[in-house]
Amino acid sequence: MFVPIYDANRLRRIRFQYVTVGLIVVNVVIYLVFTATGETGALLSAYEITYGFIPAVVNGYADLPPHYVAVPEALNFVTYAFLHLNFWHLLGNMLFLWVFGDNVEDAFGHLRFLLFYLACAAAGAWLHAMVMPDSEATLVGASGAVSGVAAAYLMLHPRVWVWVLAFGRIPLYLPAWLLLAIWIGWQFALFIAGGEDVSYAAHAGGIFAGAALTLVLRQKGVPLFDSRIETPRAVELKRKDERGA
DSSP states (O other): OEEEEEEOOOOSSOSOOHHHHHHHHHHHHHHHHHHHTTOTTOTTOHHHHHHSBOHHHHTTSOOOOGGGOOSOGGGHHHHGGGOOSSHHHHHHHHHHHHHHHHHHHHHHOHHHHHHHHHHHHHHHHHHHHHHSTTOOSOBOSSHHHHHHHHHHHHHHOTTOEEEEEETTTEEEEEEHHHHHHHHHHHHHHHHHHTOSSSOHHHHHHHHHHHHHHHHHHSOTTOOSSOOOOOOHHHHHHHHHHHHHO
16 A cells, blocks of 8 residues: 655664664575575475464464474564565565664664564564464565564654655655554454455554554653654754754
């Protein structure tokens, strides 16, 4: 529905969003490795069975063949979030992470943001397993973690303005509260409706975790629902003032 492209929300506490960029690089490299080996696009490929999240296995309804077991079962709650089925799946998640992740990392700090991201991924997998306990389909993708990032951004910077592409082609300039409220509401609507091809339960789990963890992981002095409206013009003026100081 909406694809975020750019926000004019400068960093205030960190010099650079190392964790956000690092996560994007890791996701892209893993995707390129899978593409090079011809494994991308097959939902039940060996890589996805090994590192993806399968509710039936976690809940004890099925067992993985021994030759597919490469990591402890608990790690699949996060390893699945670094696999993507195709380029568009990867691109959508990474755009959300690129636009919103830096400011959430700025509010939390590097280490807390990394823990936050992984916890949101795990929460998404957990809710997916609760909703579909005996499913043998493999869950992959960073959507649960990225949904948590979106929820955190909504709680931290609801009035920042964001450039988006509506329906993939119409440029719009929207306040974050409107963009993310519509996006989050849409995820929950599809979760309730029971979408078949996408695990909206994982999205919902990430959103719940993201909202809850924002309350406790943000650094001291970081307010909720920041009232400042950051526009490209305002950011440029601030930069000029700082250079002249």
